[in-house]
Amino acid sequence: MSEQIDEGLRSELQRQGIWVTSMQDLYNWGRRSSIWPLQFGLACCAIEMIATAASRYDLARFGGEIFRPSPRQADLMIVAGTVTKKMAPQIVRLYNQMPDPKYVISMGACAISGGPFKEGYNVLKGIDRYIPVDVYIPGCPPRPEALLHAFMELQRKIDEQKLTGADRAEHLNAAQPSEFPVPAFGAHDLEPPANPDVFEPPKIDRT
Amino acid sequence: MTPDPYFFIIIFVGVALVFPLLPLALAWLWRRFFQPPKPGAEKNATYECGVESIGDAQIQFRSQYYLYAIIFLIFDVEAIFLVPFAVAFTGLPVGAFIAILVFLLLLIEGLVWAWSKGCLNWSK
């Protein structure tokens, strides 16, 4: 909710049948009510994502049912499953091809860290090495409720994004990049193994 | 007084113009005042399921299939005629039998002609 309008006055007006809002609230309300995910799944987590979109869990209740087959029309990338090193460049490229504003949900242990295959030679240890992730969902696989929860978290995040000011949303800030370098296939690993602008290795506390 | 019947068409044209132009104008204004455009090489690249696109989209296909397609079509039609002919064969009068033979002969003649012209050879 915006700070400019006094909440008491607002509800008083609402009782009289006058609805007051701000451009920012209207904009964010519109965006969070129609988050269209990009249609792709990578592994077993994708099955849960499909279940979430189907009638039993019904992602449509949150305005996210329109899975788009083209990144040009998508707002949200649900990385649902194991990101192999062969797949990672394609994921980053798809992310780059999405128009702003764009968000990423990292679904499941695999997309977060490599999950059960973390020590595997061919699995990326988390998609957040190359693209910024907004919401992480732990689980192997996370249940559809967890994905719905992540979706609601994302909506909450969108609700709080500012239209103006220094802390405005990234896509409104010309200085923030909307593309990230695509990793290349190296001799033994992806080059570079992580994008230092995006990825911060977790601090290990050895006490 | 009834309005001119064409008056409604003018209203329709007006709505049909405003309906797409208004969102486009709003989007343009939004971009102008709030959202800085961020084009980039990757972002504007051709979408090919995330894979880097190779080559040009404006390629041309050779048209050699065209002759085969025409000859195939003729014999396809012939087959459609032959099936009812074969079904009704025992009850046919002599005139009908000769007519279908003439029809077959015409087509075979055409095939021979096309063959002798070299249409059945794959031209490079």
Ligand code: SF4
């Ligand atoms: S987190 Fe578990 S369920 Fe999800 S893709 Fe990885 S192995 Fe499959």
